[in-house]
Amino acid sequence: MSDSLSKKDDSIGAINRAKILVAAEKEFAIHGFKGTRVQRIADRAELPKTNILYYFKSKDGLYLALLQEILSLWNSSFDNAKAQDDPSEVLARYIADKMEISRCRPDASKIFALEIINGAPNLSSFFKDQHSTWMNSRVAVLRQWIELGKLPDIDPYYLLFNIWAGSQHYADFSAQITELKGHAMDQTEFANATKSLIKLVLQGCGLIVPPLYK
Amino acid sequence: MSDSLSKKDDSIGAINRAKILVAAEKEFAIHGFKGTRVQRIADRAELPKTNILYYFKSKDGLYLALLQEILSLWNSSFDNAKAQDDPSEVLARYIADKMEISRCRPDASKIFALEIINGAPNLSSFFKDQHSTWMNSRVAVLRQWIELGKLPDIDPYYLLFNIWAGSQHYADFSAQITELKGHAMDQTEFANATKSLIKLVLQGCGLIVPPLYK
DNA sequence: CAAAAACTAGACCAATTGGTCAGGTTTTTG
DNA sequence: CAAAAACCTGACCAATTGGTCTAGTTTTTG
Numbered sequence: 001m002s003d004s005l006s007k008k009d010d011s012i013g014a015i016n017r018a019k020i021l022v023a024a025e026k027e028f029a030i031h032g033f034k035g036t037r038v039q040r041i042a043d044r045a046e047l048p049k050t051n052i053l054y055y056f057k058s059k060d061g062l063y064l065a066l067l068q069e070i071l072s073l074w075n076s077s078f079d080n081a082k083a084q085d086d087p088s089e090v091l092a093r094y095i096a097d098k099m100e101i102s103r104c105r106p107d108a109s110k111i112f113a114l115e116i117i118n119g120a121p122n123l124s125s126f127f128k129d130q131h132s133t134w135m136n137s138r139v140a141v142l143r144q145w146i147e148l149g150k151l152p153d154i155d156p157y158y159l160l161f162n163i164w165a166g167s168q169h170y171a172d173f174s175a176q177i178t179e180l181k182g183h184a185m186d187q188t189e190f191a192n193a194t195k196s197l198i199k200l201v202l203q204g205c206g207l208i209v210p211p212l213y214k
Numbered sequence: 215m216s217d218s219l220s221k222k223d224d225s226i227g228a229i230n231r232a233k234i235l236v237a238a239e240k241e242f243a244i245h246g247f248k249g250t251r252v253q254r255i256a257d258r259a260e261l262p263k264t265n266i267l268y269y270f271k272s273k274d275g276l277y278l279a280l281l282q283e284i285l286s287l288w289n290s291s292f293d294n295a296k297a298q299d300d301p302s303e304v305l306a307r308y309i310a311d312k313m314e315i316s317r318c319r320p321d322a323s324k325i326f327a328l329e330i331i332n333g334a335p336n337l338s339s340f341f342k343d344q345h346s347t348w349m350n351s352r353v354a355v356l357r358q359w360i361e362l363g364k365l366p367d368i369d370p371y372y373l374l375f376n377i378w379a380g381s382q383h384y385a386d387f388s389a390q391i392t393e394l395k396g397h398a399m400d401q402t403e404f405a406n407a408t409k410s411l412i413k414l415v416l417q418g419c420g421l422i423v424p425p426l427y428k
Numbered sequence: 429c430a431a432a433a434a435c436t437a438g439a440c441c442a443a444t445t446g447g448t449c450a451g452g453t454t455t456t457t458g
Numbered sequence: 459c460a461a462a463a464a465c466c467t468g469a470c471c472a473a474t475t476g477g478t479c480t481a482g483t484t485t486t487t488g
Contacts, residue, residue: 225434230435261436262436263437264437264438265436268436269435
């Protein structure tokens with residue numbers, strides 16, 4: 001049977017589904033939802049178009065499945081941070097994680113960005129609620145840090161927005177960055193960009209950068 | 215006569231062209247290039263579809279005209295900064311300008327973002343060259359500031375990327391922000407976000423925030 | 429004021445494309 | 459090993475949509 005619940009066998013179906021998702025991620029990132037052609041996903045996955053529609057009921061279905069997989073990338077170490085943790089360590093680690101996603105999964109980041117820019121028409125209210133809940137709990141921890149004097153006064157929302165913006169930028173705007181730098185960023189440059197961002201954000205809100213991230 | 219060179223008369227053609235551009239900006243920002251329907255631009259502009267194609271040769275032509283108008287927004291006070299200027303003042307002003315664009319022209323920002331995310335398929339190499347030239351001259355000024363000891367050592371590229379990312383985020387990701395905050399940001403909140411960003415960036419690279427922007 | 433230019437607009441079309449269908453083959457399973 | 463389930467695929471279709479054509483109306487201009 002072929003419901004799309006999680007399972008990672010090596011059946012021919014699982015392999016093809018994975019190939020299709022990889023191809024679709026690339027196509028949707030480059031062309032957007034409306035601009036993406038099922039035929040081109042098929043070409044990229046080296047399967048006939050009909051198979052795409054066989055494994056995923058429709059273009060919509062494929063997109064939704066892909067989006068769900070992408071959203072799971074948003075989980076991070078910051079999710080479990082507590083008031084007793086060290087803000088510098090936690091935030092530096094969080095930024096480093098976010099930068100790593102931008103480096104390794106730029107297309108996933110782009111698809112998410114496209115979705116938000118267009119008004120999040122395909123994000124379920126379940127995800128939105130979950131996201132809001134997550135945000136509230138994280139803002140609470142940041143406020144506790146501030147009360148405890150571990151973090152200088154700063155609006156938690158704008159702090160988080162800046163971390164997201166600053167890290168996702170390297171994935172979403174890679175075309176611009178490549179153009180301006182004259183070449184695509186390599187791993188070393190990503191490491192430097194990560195250090196810069198960590199320093200900017202931590203120092204920007206009055207924290208000391210942990211030695212590990214200098 | 216109807217070449218699309220600049221002119222701001224009140225002829226019926228100029229008025230309609232302007233109405234179409236306003237409508238198109240909204241539609242392209244929400245649906246992307248491929249997802250935008252000429253008919254819907256027409257509906258929004260309250261003109262028959264044929265008139266859209268009359269004033270602009272094609273959907274492509276309309277999009278290109280709009281994009282060109284949007285690119286002109288990128289000019290700013292930072293363009294003319296010199297080594298003898300004060301980095302704190304210049305950068306604070308630059309960030310404030312960028313935030314103002316995000317607040318007043320969010321759809322323009324979104325269209326630019328969509329264009330870059332999709333690999334900048336419609337940005338002329340003329341614009342790219344111009345942009346690179348601009349970047350080189352700005353990086354040079356930042357480096358002079360560093361040499362003069364007016365600005366602590368920081369990679370000029372990553373500094374500028376962070377300013378762009380941090381400010382454009384408020385336009386491009388407004389759907390997410392609205393969802394997480396529970397409401398759309400008003401002018402007061404934009405003012406606070408601007409202060410936060412200025413403080414984060416300036417303090418982040420070791421500068422003092424000018425009183426005017428506190 | 430007449431002719432040219434600018435503008436309005438309904439009818440229509442060709443091309444694209446997501447998706448269906450029917451008839452296969454291969455793999456799994458009892 | 460047979461039957462059922464899973465998988466493959468070419469032919470085909472209906473709907474959408476950017477764009478054209480033709481024919482008219484309004485505005486500008488010499």
